[in-house]
Amino acid sequence: MKFDLDRQQPGRSVLAVKERLHSGAPEPLPAEIELDGQLTVDNLEGRVVLLGVLRGAAPAICDRCLDDFTCRFTAEVEIIVLRNVSAVGESETGVIHQRRGEVDLTEPLREAALLGLPQKMLCDEDCRGICPRCGTNRNREACGCAEEVGDPQGEEPTEL
Ligand SMILES: [Zn+2]
Ligand SMILES: [Zn+2]
Structure with missing residues (x-):
């Protein structure tokens, strides 16, 4: 998404964001991420x-259960455009050196989205996962397997 430096009023304004981004991240991270919401824009002297x-x-x-679901998360965004610095040093995350014209926000938004993704992808905090014994998705139905753990050799659950 583009952000036009030349059309900003001085002072504070609001920028609506609705973006669909290619994450560029390897699997199992999602290939596409949607971002939605508002950013506060502070147009200050020089930045x-x-x-x-x-x-x-x-x-x-x-x-846990290998089901498809929509992962919802929050992405904290902080982007600084420095307009009065001519030298482009090593680029810090979230810092863009640009004097005027359209700034491309795609990359910093993508980085913020990737940072916001949860470490563990769970359809629900209480997801019960898949039964290691019979493969039933325990969110959908209860299988009759005993809850015991260990004993990976035990093929047949003993019926009493
Ligand atoms: Zn799950
Ligand atoms: Zn089972």
Whole structure:
């Protein structure tokens, strides 16, 4: 998404964000991420600061039950556009050196989205996962397997 430096009023304004991004991240991370929400834009002398927390959504697969679900998360965004620095040093995360014209926000938004993704992809905090014995998705139905753990050799659950 583009952000036009030349069309910003001085002072504070609001920028609506609704973006669908290619994550560029390897599997199992989602290939596409949607961001939605608002950023506060502070157009200051020599720099523009975009700040806010966006809602993220991405198609994901649950680590426990392997079901598809939509992972919802929050992405904290902080982007600083420095307009009065001519030298482009090593680029810090979230810092863009640009004097005027359109700034491309795609990359910093993508980075913020990737940072916001949860470490563990769970369809639900209480996801019961898949039964290691019979493979039943225990969110959908209760299988009759005993809850005991260990004994990976035991093929047949003993019926009493
Ligand atoms: Zn699950
Ligand atoms: Zn089972």
